[in-house]
Amino acid sequence: MSVDRSDVEKAAHLARIGLSSTETDHHLQDLQQILSLIEQMQAIDTNNIEPLFSPLDAIQPMRKDQVTETDHRERFQSLAPATDKKHYLVPKVIE
């Protein structure tokens, strides 16, 4: 699998991470190295093998449909960089 700068730039955009030109070069080199490590796995025949998404093959547990959460808004919002009238503030999205 060959990757180029545009793959790194696309991943960085999707992940909302800014990279300088030098950093893009470094990350491309790292990604190529990591992918060549990962290649070892590609040769394995996994036809008819189910993916194992969780080690215990666990199913989601059910609970009674009751309100269990209590209100911690004030405590949680005290950690926020900017709030107003119980809302989190972000730069203006709609003109």
Added chain:
Amino acid sequence: MIDYSITELSNALRSGKFSSVELVQHYLQRIEAIDPQLNSFITITEQQALAAAANADALLQQGNDSPLLGIPIGHKDIFCTDGVRTSCGSKMLDNFIAPYSATAVSKLNDAGTISLGKLSMDEFAMGSSNETSFYGAVNNPWDTERVPGGSSGGSAAAVAAKLVVAATGTDTGGSIRQPAAFCGVTGIKPTYGRVSRYGMVAFSSSLDQGGIFARSAEDAALLLQTMSGHDPLDSTSIDQPAPDLTSGINQSIAGLRIGVVKEFFSEELAGQVATAVQTALAELEKLGAVLVDISLPKNKLAIPAYYVIASAEASANLARYDGVRYGHRADDPVDLEDLYKRSRTEGFGTEVKRRILTGTFVLSSGYYDAYYLQAQKVRRLIRDEFVEQFKEVDLIAGPTTPTTAFKKRAHSDDPVAMYLSDIYTTAVNLAGLPALSVPGPAVDGLPVGLQLIGNFLQENLLLRTAHQLQQATDWHLQSPDL
């Protein structure tokens, strides 16, 4: 008092030999004197610790019988601790004061342990050397030019240096066992789902598991059974009560079948480490265990599968750090995109960005089947291979790491070389099995770890075997000169 086991400390506290406040003061003085050489703590909670110790002394007076009451420990800075900064080793969370405690922390608090503070770690637990922490590298107490291992390097170093009696840690690909091996302490990662992940900052949710570092298997057993148990706040928590890990610990291991993994003694393994591990295995044989050669040919696929799965899950988990609700926020964002992007670019370090980018890449359109799905299929093959072996043997053994602690900056420019430090540990996380590392004989003054891997929910057998080994040898009692 720093050489006492937890049981000895507990007896001394009850006989009035010293108080919990005196014990905590003694440890705080050691931290002040020794930690500047190690940098194992990110935050020292002196006032809270002294207040908790005074409370413990009052409870001792009232006859409270918790064996952990008044015992000074530390928490890896990945566990949320109510009212105390929980940084996860990152600039992103440098200003984050946890608004609640992790279940594991609450359970240990309820049992009366006293937290002396928060221990350093690789940023977001991504690393094998503790060099990626925003708060600087942690030094190995056996040789301060070397790494303590990672990601729970602060926990391992602090326990080895006797700055705490024990410490919590987390293990996603070896992050308890590898630093335990490098620092010469006992470290156990239980079965996936044994210790609640509630309040434990998420890295790779299907692999992350909390556990404990201590100076003996017996101490580790006392703490792990307290931390464990079903938690309705973690949907992947095993629906079983906390296991009793201490009452059977003195039973003999005669007749126990231990599978020794052929592939773990391959060319990557340093010769002297191999010899040290063989010496430790021979001790188990003297105790009546039967050593059987086994083969795990799929194990070599664990590192590639691990780096796909862990990076993919990390890229999803770390999407939450956006500068809006908590954590680092960039100054004067021009728009929402700029806020997200600059907050993340400024808040994350290089290794975290590398994993997020790798994870985003393997999950992106066109690559998902070839990388992520293939890795999850390989994961099943790896787990099934263990399941098959556990029909023949009770435990599986081998080295924890291919070398002793390496020099700082040895692998900083080569991520793949760093990743290979976890060559013997990651398969266990993919399979969800419990495993521990115990000290074997040192090599050139540096600790070596023997890794024992158990079947699902067999933490009791792992700790019993480690305890029996520690009753017959004194490798775990060696400590660094500081």
